[in-house]
Amino acid sequence: MDMRCSLRDISIFVAAYEERSFTAAAERENATQSGVSQHMRNLEYMLGVQLFLRERGGVTPTPAADSFYRNCMEVLRVYALARRDVTRFAKSEAGEIHVGLMPSITSRVLSPVLDRFLQEAPNVNVRITESYSASLTQTVQAGELDFAIVPSGSSDTGVRGQFFVRTPEVLVSRASGELEPLAPVCLRALAPFKLVVPGGDNIRHHTIESYCTTNDIRIGQLLELDTMLGTLDFVAHSDWMAILPAVMMAEDGGHRALCVNPIVGPDMHVDLMLIEPIRKPMSPLAARFADLLKQEAQRVSATWNTESLRLVKPARPVAVAPGR
Amino acid sequence: MDMRCSLRDISIFVAAYEERSFTAAAERENATQSGVSQHMRNLEYMLGVQLFLRERGGVTPTPAADSFYRNCMEVLRVYALARRDVTRFAKSEAGEIHVGLMPSITSRVLSPVLDRFLQEAPNVNVRITESYSASLTQTVQAGELDFAIVPSGSSDTGVRGQFFVRTPEVLVSRASGELEPLAPVCLRALAPFKLVVPGGDNIRHHTIESYCTTNDIRIGQLLELDTMLGTLDFVAHSDWMAILPAVMMAEDGGHRALCVNPIVGPDMHVDLMLIEPIRKPMSPLAARFADLLKQEAQRVSATWNTESLRLVKPARPVAVAPGR
DNA sequence: CCTCTGCCATCAGGTTTTCCGATTGTCCCC
DNA sequence: GGGGACAATCGGAAAACCTGATGGCAGAGG
Numbered sequence: 001m002d003m004r005c006s007l008r009d010i011s012i013f014v015a016a017y018e019e020r021s022f023t024a025a026a027e028r029e030n031a032t033q034s035g036v037s038q039h040m041r042n043l044e045y046m047l048g049v050q051l052f053l054r055e056r057g058g059v060t061p062t063p064a065a066d067s068f069y070r071n072c073m074e075v076l077r078v079y080a081l082a083r084r085d086v087t088r089f090a091k092s093e094a095g096e097i098h099v100g101l102m103p104s105i106t107s108r109v110l111s112p113v114l115d116r117f118l119q120e121a122p123n124v125n126v127r128i129t130e131s132y133s134a135s136l137t138q139t140v141q142a143g144e145l146d147f148a149i150v151p152s153g154s155s156d157t158g159v160r161g162q163f164f165v166r167t168p169e170v171l172v173s174r175a176s177g178e179l180e181p182l183a184p185v186c187l188r189a190l191a192p193f194k195l196v197v198p199g200g201d202n203i204r205h206h207t208i209e210s211y212c213t214t215n216d217i218r219i220g221q222l223l224e225l226d227t228m229l230g231t232l233d234f235v236a237h238s239d240w241m242a243i244l245p246a247v248m249m250a251e252d253g254g255h256r257a258l259c260v261n262p263i264v265g266p267d268m269h270v271d272l273m274l275i276e277p278i279r280k281p282m283s284p285l286a287a288r289f290a291d292l293l294k295q296e297a298q299r300v301s302a303t304w305n306t307e308s309l310r311l312v313k314p315a316r317p318v319a320v321a322p323g324r
Numbered sequence: 325m326d327m328r329c330s331l332r333d334i335s336i337f338v339a340a341y342e343e344r345s346f347t348a349a350a351e352r353e354n355a356t357q358s359g360v361s362q363h364m365r366n367l368e369y370m371l372g373v374q375l376f377l378r379e380r381g382g383v384t385p386t387p388a389a390d391s392f393y394r395n396c397m398e399v400l401r402v403y404a405l406a407r408r409d410v411t412r413f414a415k416s417e418a419g420e421i422h423v424g425l426m427p428s429i430t431s432r433v434l435s436p437v438l439d440r441f442l443q444e445a446p447n448v449n450v451r452i453t454e455s456y457s458a459s460l461t462q463t464v465q466a467g468e469l470d471f472a473i474v475p476s477g478s479s480d481t482g483v484r485g486q487f488f489v490r491t492p493e494v495l496v497s498r499a500s501g502e503l504e505p506l507a508p509v510c511l512r513a514l515a516p517f518k519l520v521v522p523g524g525d526n527i528r529h530h531t532i533e534s535y536c537t538t539n540d541i542r543i544g545q546l547l548e549l550d551t552m553l554g555t556l557d558f559v560a561h562s563d564w565m566a567i568l569p570a571v572m573m574a575e576d577g578g579h580r581a582l583c584v585n586p587i588v589g590p591d592m593h594v595d596l597m598l599i600e601p602i603r604k605p606m607s608p609l610a611a612r613f614a615d616l617l618k619q620e621a622q623r624v625s626a627t628w629n630t631e632s633l634r635l636v637k638p639a640r641p642v643a644v645a646p647g648r
Numbered sequence: 649c650c651t652c653t654g655c656c657a658t659c660a661g662g663t664t665t666t667c668c669g670a671t672t673g674t675c676c677c678c
Numbered sequence: 679g680g681g682g683a684c685a686a687t688c689g690g691a692a693a694a695c696c697t698g699a700t701g702g703c704a705g706a707g708g
Contacts, residue, residue, distance in 0.1 A: 006329075006331060007330060021655080021656095023655065023656080031697095034656090034697070034699095035695075035696055036656095037656060037657060037658085039695095041657085047410050048411070049413045049414050051418075053419065053420060054656060056654090056655075057654075057704090058654095058656090060420070062448075067409050071403075071406030074402045078395060079395075079399050081395055085392070085395060086373050086392045087372070088391070089373045089386070090372045094373075094377060095377065096384070123373065123387050123388045124386075125386065125387060346685060356668055356669075358670090358687080358688095359666075359668070360685095361687085362687090378674095378685060378686085380676060381675090381676085382683090382684070
């Protein structure tokens with residue numbers, strides 16, 4: 001269809017229709033009478049329809065103009081709406097970021113960060129890829145991610161890494177178990193217990209194993225589960241337990257179905273790293289997003305270190321009731 | 325609001341959004357890549373929002389573009405609708421006509437004429453004014469009507485008149501009365517009867533009176549009513565009768581509530597005139613409308629002359645059952 | 649009857665916008 | 679490092695646009 005017709009034509013037509021006078025329309029639209037006259041002549045030619053009867057004292061719209069007018073009002077209305085809607089993005093710079101996160105981060109930290117980020121940068125396409133450290137490292141290496149958050153200890157060939165946050169590890173068990181929620185526990189006191197761990201190719205698998213070996217903790221039974229959602233559900237409905245980063249638990253202890261306990265004797269924690277492609281420096285947008293992530297991760301982690309827990313709860317024996 | 329934005333901008337934007345490439349959009353819109361690029365730069369400047377990220381292998385829309393796109397599609401949709409709707413009027417020449425008619429014409433003849441006329445000339449503003457002969461003549465004289473149809477015999481000062489149509493007069497009474505529908509009646513045989521007539525300043529008042537006088541018809545009681553709708557309703561619900569032009573009755577005898585009888589002995593009829601302002605000749609549109617009116621009026625009148633009635637009904641005595 | 653006024657159409661011109669072709673710059677892939 | 683695909687930019691030509699002036703027309707008023 002012929003797009004020779006501009007919105008200016010339309011609004012001039014509307015003015016002429018409503019004023020029933022080209023002269024008045026010209027005044028209203030900051031144009032001259034001759035300009036309006038030409039516009040209307042072109043419009044009529046383009047539509048192949050006479051829109052106005054030129055009569056003494058002004059013009060009177062034809063039935064065709066009546067029809068066209070109704071539709072034009074709608075066109076202008078929708079156009080104004082489009083303008084208004086788009087201003088929502090006006091202040092924000094445009095861009096896109098693609099971030100890789102482990103499930104520990106996506107489960108609890110991501111949501112408020114997304115909220116905040118999209119509010120201050122609505123015109124940015126945010127893409128989050130959830131995966132495990134090996135896969136994330138590889139994707140970063142390929143330059144497909146702006147950055148990723150992974151547990152430290154990953155092989156870091158082809159990526160630059162920097163310390164991101166230290167978060168305590170916590171023991172997660174079903175809420176109806178024998179542990180008192182939030183009370184620090186010593187794993188040795190619980191042994192032997194049933195433990196769900198990630199698969200052998202996951203960094204955290206080794207971390208947990210070496211902690212137990214070093215501290216002479218005997219594990220009753222070991223189950224390798226490589227699904228975070230599955231692990232949580234399984235732990236919630238059985239007497240199996242899991243060791244997970246605190247950063248993924250809500251401050252209030254999270255799901256009603258789960259019991260969360262900080263691990264002491266000795267404290268157990270995991271360091272997370274931010275890795276990025278070697279070549280290009282992080283974009284300002286990615287940097288801002290990483291910053292928000294870090295703030296939130298630190299905040300959540302802080303609520304889980306044993307110091308702050310002691311502040312909100314009266315001191316209690318370090319070792320807890322007999323295991324099993 | 326700024327109307328710098330033309331529909332061309334919008335459709336180019338839509339093309340670029342869908343193609344995710346300025347080059348492809350240019351091809352689709354019969355433009356050059358550089359043109360598209362400039363259009364999009366202007367659009368972004370105008371909206372104050374970045375719409376595309378220029379990346380390797382094309383462009384990718386920002387969230388702002390997503391929003392704008394949805395609204396733009398609507399704008400184009402409504403615009404296309406406006407174009408389509410207006411083509412309905414394309415073949416017709418524009419104009420306006422203002423016609424004055426007596427109630428006899430508007431009640432039955434007008435409707436099919438309007439239908440036909442608006443179909444062949446939809447872009448014409450038709451205005452019908454219903455009134456009585458005196459008032460119509462005056463308005464024609466003032467040049468406010470293209471023409472009017474009035475009973476002949478009106479004073480024709482300041483107007484040009486020509487014969488329009490001859491239509492029989494018929495007697496109208498309630499359906500539940502003593503007359504047989506459609507049977508010709510001789511008024512003298514019914515006398516004395518109760519008759520509703522127009523007011524004394526109406527031509528028809530005199531016509532009817534002189535007919536009765538000439539043919540020695542004694543009228544029992546006379547009631548002057550200057551409302552056509554009121555007359556019909558009154559006649560339908562009482563034993564009063566009225567003498568009306570056949571041209572205003574439907575061929576099938578009209579309302580179920582009314583009984584219609586041609587008047588014979590002698591036949592009674594009225595001639596209608598078409599009057600127009602002295603100075604200007606009738607516009608082609610007005611002439612066409614008058615022509616259609618005449619055709620329809622002739623057709624209806626013809627069905628009411630006593631000849632054609634005898635064809636559809638077996639012959640019957642001319643004088644009917646005793647009046648009252 | 650003539651003039652005066654208000655309105656629209658038209659015209660000629662200058663100005664702005666639009667459009668195009670060519671060129672440049674960038675990135676990626678080979 | 680060269681080649682290909684794509685977008686940005688630039689300069690000039692073409693088109694569109696706007697304007698101020700002029701003309702025609704129809705009423706109103708003297």
